[in-house]
Amino acid sequence: MRFFILTTAMLFSFSAKANLDAKFAQDEMQSLAKKSKVQLSDLSMYASVGEGENLKVLLDNNGTKLMIPASISKIATASAVLATFPPGHKFKTQIWITGDVDKKGVLKGNVYLKGGGDPSFVSENMWFLVNAFLRNDIKRVEGDIVVDDSLFDKMRYDISRQKERVDRAYDAPVGAMSFNWNSINIFVRPGAKSGDDARVYADPENEYIRLVAKTKTKAGGGEVFADRKEDPKFDGDLLHVGGSIGVNAKEVTIFKNITQPDLWSGYNLKAFLSQRGVSVTGAVKTGNTPSTASLAAEAESKAIEAIVADMNKFSNNYVAEMLTKNMGTLKKEKGVTLADGMVAIQEHMQALQIPKDQYHLESPSGLTRENKMSSYAMWKVLQHLRNDFRVQPEFLQSLPIAGIDGTLKKRMKGTNAERWVRAKTGYINNVVTLAGYAGLEDGRVITFSFIYNGATDEAAVRQYFDNLLKSLLK
Template sequence: MRFLVLTTAILWMFNAHANIEPKAVESELESLAKKHGVQLKDVGMYATSGEGESLRTIIDVNGKIRMTPASITKVVTASAVLANFPPGHKFKTQLLGSGDIKNGVLKGNIYLKGGGDPSFVSENMWFLVNAFLRNQVKKIEGDIVVDDSLFDKMRYDVSRQKERVDRAYDAPVGAMSFNWNSANIFVRPGKVGEEAKVFSDPENDYIRLVAKAKTTSGNENKLLADRKEDSKFDGDVIHVGGSIGRGNKEIAIFKNITQPDLWSGYNLKSFLAQRGVQVTGSIKTGVTPESAEVMAESESKAIEQILADMNKFSNNYVAEMLTKNLGTFKKPKGASLADGVVLINEHLKSLALPEDQYHIESPSGLTRENKMSSYVMWRVLQHLRNDFRVQPEFLSSLPIAGIDGTLKKRMKDSEAERWVRAKTGYINNVVSLAGYAGLADGRVVTFSFVYNGSTDETKVRQFFDKLLIFLVK
């Protein structure tokens, strides 16, 4: 009898230790909110622990109230993408030719046909050019015609913020895009008092650099870089001014471009020239004729790796590119972002979510028009967690606390480092975080935290992070 009593006591103690008590969580949540100046009326939070019959709600603060989610919207986008493009799916970019090849001369145009690949970068362009060289062409007596007709011509969707900026996160979208439609500008100091050395990478005739930055003593970085309008020039003009200290090795600046199709074409011409292929014509836009023959083809990274590009770094450009690819199911040519957003909302409807708790207009979350409750976001996360066909791919796309992506510097050197994988979100007066927190005993906390208010975003992030550290502990 005594043994039975002891055994029961031990089991009770074990279960008490194993469970996350909602009351303890509530107490800690309120204490942390007060400490960081966060009013709970401004948050929407929902979290559970365990799974199946042992699933328990441990946090529900305004969980079913619609709020602006910011970039955690990309979780929804990822879910719709994986529902339509299974793991392993790849997009194709092609080089096609029209005309005959005689003695190494192609007498006709080549067509750079975009297949909506968000991950088409310099390595892919090299692969495409190297494959093209096996046709033994050394001269093209014709034009480079860029075909990006798979998508519509709207480069900046109305769902984005109204003010355009020239930073990489606001890059335009096109079915034929290159290097995330952004230029890399590198600045190195020269001698003190002299001009700094400015480079564009990759080098091409689309970018015109106006370099007026000076070199100073010390380690300061007061560089100014702006993209300027120039109606007399087909490409983009980037002015680099200000100053760089002699103590700096190199400063990188990333600027988006305005015309994805021409940008891609000029880079193709540059890459061909580096391999000794001359193009006598110009760079144009158009549609590939049916009679053109495929001369080279490049496949994208697998869809799950592209999702990692989107989620790890909260890349808005990738989110919109993938959404327009979704749109091709509705419209095989000239697909719009709105076409893709229809599929995202159809996907959410298929999950039987409460329709009065969400409204999605933008796949990236770079808008205040999106609305979603923390409960709905939790439901999407649970769907992704429970669908083994996509679970590993989605999980690996998320930033890891203290390790990489937008969580690289958060929860570092804490009990939550490497134990939290989550998508971050931020626009003015909106801070969000949604994902999973692993526990040492194998259970997982699925959570969705959203803040809409005027408290300093740093304090809100600390509030979210400290709460997760408490849950992991």
């Protein structure tokens, strides 16, 4: 009898979850909005549970209203990318050479660093590329390092981005030959005693970056900053590091974007070659790889699904633009623009039969106020990604997990929604968005798209979205 009672209780709990319906969801949406002082007129929300014949629409509040989606625009970008490039697809970065190598290992010619549009090309990849280059038994280059950045155009910051720059990897400049997210880390540590110069380091170190360190150690501490300065005699980035740091303070990290991805990559190649004992006598410059050059080394990127995860987990606009330009290379061999890649996204949206009057996309990242989308249109993209087995696993693993990682690491932590919500976040001034999936213990999945455009404090809107999801998952 005791076993029967326990089983009945378990079945009742299961049944309660299985009876989630539209009335409950609508009531919760309205009740929580009132408590959070969020106006329903400022919201476009659409959500469903189940699939196929068992699909139920749970929420539809201004579902077809055009709104600014901010960074959940990357869901449409990810969908187009995964439809364009099969799982496991990789981009290639190459070193080509001209001239002859003598018996002493001297190359009397140029080294060409050719970018293949890899947004994930970082120090580990450069080491791999240099190690492969060393197997050509070249110990000295009596020529230049020429960076071939010609696959993409020279537009580093597309006009679709907001004009205000942010010194973070997610807002870095774009180039077919890019390195370390086109960003540098500056580390500052206090000196031995008050009045001493602080210790300042750049990572990675190379000739492209010049640091002018004027940071002091003070008993009372202070603030450390880095400003970019202009110097017509220097073709890299000149950074002045100033301010003060407490004598007992921990290391301070300053993030700065570089301005010229091609030269930045070339100088880093020179530095990595130097560390392996290969000297380069010439300059670092830009140019095209001649048809007479020979392939000397090649490095592959991470798989495309891992790069999409880099984009979505951390809402990286740089990766979004790099991937979009890569889609443009399928129809254009050189000088690919962001507009060329946006054609692929537009064609993908049309293939999914998204109503044309419910979206307008100019930017793949969403860092703009020009993008417009309804919550229903975004829901349609999410439903496609959920139901197409060819892309579903790759897309799902790219999303931030509530309470665990990415932009949802600190949200819904320690609640019933932790690990049960996987979603893309979005935010620009007066815009807060969240779209993705919420799993129920009975195996069903809620697909949701929440878009807010209004003046309510963004923290309150985020909390409203989180509370609504927690309520639906009870």
